[in-house]
């Protein structure tokens with residue numbers, strides 16, 4: 001009997017630990033501490049080819065400039081590159097680097113191409129199952145490793161939403177520079193699907209278009225592009241960091257304004273009606289670490305199933 005009890009304890013404790021891990025591991029951190037900048041292609045993979053340049057070269061120049069801008073303006077943010085030279089890096093490795101450094105944001109920089117040489121403009125991709133099955137997806141997914149094909153991870157919905165916000169703030173900046181924005185698009189891009197953090201893939205212009213190739217080969221053009229992405233980053237950072245966390249405590253059949261933890265009434269209580277039930281939240285946590293600390297307290301004091309939610 002005793003051994004069954006002990007076994008039961010470990011079983012329950014184990015599940016509790018597991019659910020705790022699941023609730024927290026992929027929840028975005030609203031404080032941006034580490035950014036991974038990914039210059040598409042490289043080495044033996046030139047990417048799209050223009051009349052006078054390769055995609056890989058343009059991507060790298062813009063990526064390095066963007067990194068410098070972030071470092072200069074936010075010295076505390078760690079900037080990690082997937083490549084800093086003209087070398088081949090597999091798609092799998094790129095997502096692995098972002099995961100290894102626990103990046104809070106993944107920015108992939110690419111150059112577009114189309115058979116129609118008049119096609120021009122910028123577009124920013126986020127991961128989405130249903131989406132444009134365009135030339136872009138086919139081209140950017142071409143270099144897949146075996147590991148990549150096996151990995152069935154799908155970016156969490158919270159991170160998909162944040163990616164969408166980030167993508168919109170980037171395209172907004174291109175518009176301010178009088179570039180032609182083709183908009184924000186969703187697609188099954190592998191580097192984005194496997195991202196454990198918000199992630200975007202920016203197509204900064206068409207190498208197949210004479211004028212845009214010239215613009216992107218030119219240092220002034222590259223600087224303007226890096227600046228647009230940086231300003232988009234800045235806006236996204238501000239918005240995300242002002243979004244806090246809340247803790248879902250309980251789902252009850254009745255409103256309980258006097259919900260208690262231990263003997264104390266919960267001060268910052270929020271109640272939301274969902275169908276026939278009422279969700280009870282503790283709100284107002286500005287950082288993930290503050291929310292996690294409170295979560296541990298609530299779980300020990302009457303709410304063992306409490307979990308963190310991103311957003312107010």
Ligand SMILES: [Zn+2]
Pocket residue numbers: 040041047048055110111140
């Ligand atoms: Zn590309």
